[in-house]
Amino acid sequence: MEKNGLLRGLVHTYHGKDQPVDYYLHLDDEKIPLNDLLGSDITITYLGQKNCISCGRKTNKTFNSGYCYPCFTNLAENDLCIVKPHECHFDNGTCRDESFGETYCMIPHYVYLALSSDVKVGLTRKHNQLKRWVDQGAIRAIPIAELPTRRMAGKLEFHLSQYLPDKTNWRKMLKGDVTDKDLLAVRDEVYQHFPEQFNPFKLNENEWVDITYPILETLDKINSMSLDKTETIQGKLLGAKAQYLILSTGVFQTRKHAGYHVAFRG
Numbered sequence: 001m002e003k004n005g006l007l008r009g010l011v012h013t014y015h016g017k018d019q020p021v022d023y024y025l026h027l028d029d030e031k032i033p034l035n036d037l038l039g040s041d042i043t044i045t046y047l048g049q050k051n052c053i054s055c056g057r058k059t060n061k062t063f064n065s066g067y068c069y070p071c072f073t074n075l076a077e078n079d080l081c082i083v084k085p086h087e088c089h090f091d092n093g094t095c096r097d098e099s100f101g102e103t104y105c106m107i108p109h110y111v112y113l114a115l116s117s118d119v120k121v122g123l124t125r126k127h128n129q130l131k132r133w134v135d136q137g138a139i140r141a142i143p144i145a146e147l148p149t150r151r152m153a154g155k156l157e158f159h160l161s162q163y164l165p166d167k168t169n170w171r172k173m174l175k176g177d178v179t180d181k182d183l184l185a186v187r188d189e190v191y192q193h194f195p196e197q198f199n200p201f202k203l204n205e206n207e208w209v210d211i212t213y214p215i216l217e218t219l220d221k222i223n224s225m226s227l228d229k230t231e232t233i234q235g236k237l238l239g240a241k242a243q244y245l246i247l248s249t250g251v252f253q254t255r256k257h258a259g260y261h262v263a264f265r266g
Helices: 069-074 098-105 129-135 150-160 170-175 183-191 196-201
Strands: 002-013 022-027 030-033 041-050 109-115 119-125 140-147 232-241 244-247 250-253 260-265
Touching: 002 030, 022 260, 098 150, 109 129, 109 150, 109 183, 119 129, 119 150, 119 183, 129 140, 140 150, 140 183, 140 196, 150 196, 170 244
Parallel strands: none
Antiparallel strands: 002 022, 002 260, 022 030, 041 232, 041 260, 109 119, 109 140, 232 244, 244 250
């Protein structure tokens, strides 16, 4: 099978803790199933062109996983408050796109605990949590609070990041080098650090979500591969986790290469 198209990263479907996540390579509007290709050789070749994943403009360089520079500087989804939600400026009238803010930010958000490399704190839109957790490579996760807006969730996350990391060690995550943790016990400890004004938003879930990934084997050494350094990425497909393809030759971060025109063979 060979397909050419604009790479947009990986998409996935969660079926429950007893089944591995189904992964698909997103090329143009097509989603190529990857689980059936585990153990097979695949090739991804850069065809020498990049286009913005938003406006389609041809660009020599992409920003923030697939955008041209004008879209990077103008679109609300690329504003700094997306990665620093506690600095949301919707209320002071300087949001880049109020309709975007109303749709994606001024709605309920979860603050959660996730176990990927270690227990981390994060936030996500309500009903988007499974996508978020899989994209981060979490093997276990639980929401601990529900806030009415992204800004409020960001303020709580920022406060809790004093006690827990808010980043994932991607090398440990891909190696499966994760210490087993009881998230309910960690949550109870974290609740001791909640500022009083956030106590009414606590959740009391009885169990966490477990996530299994389609991985035949892990790598002892993580070698990151990039189409900016070599025209072709190839190797036996050993698995997929977060936004990474795990190959016998190294790992390939697909979202980082969003906007690249590639030929996929598998």
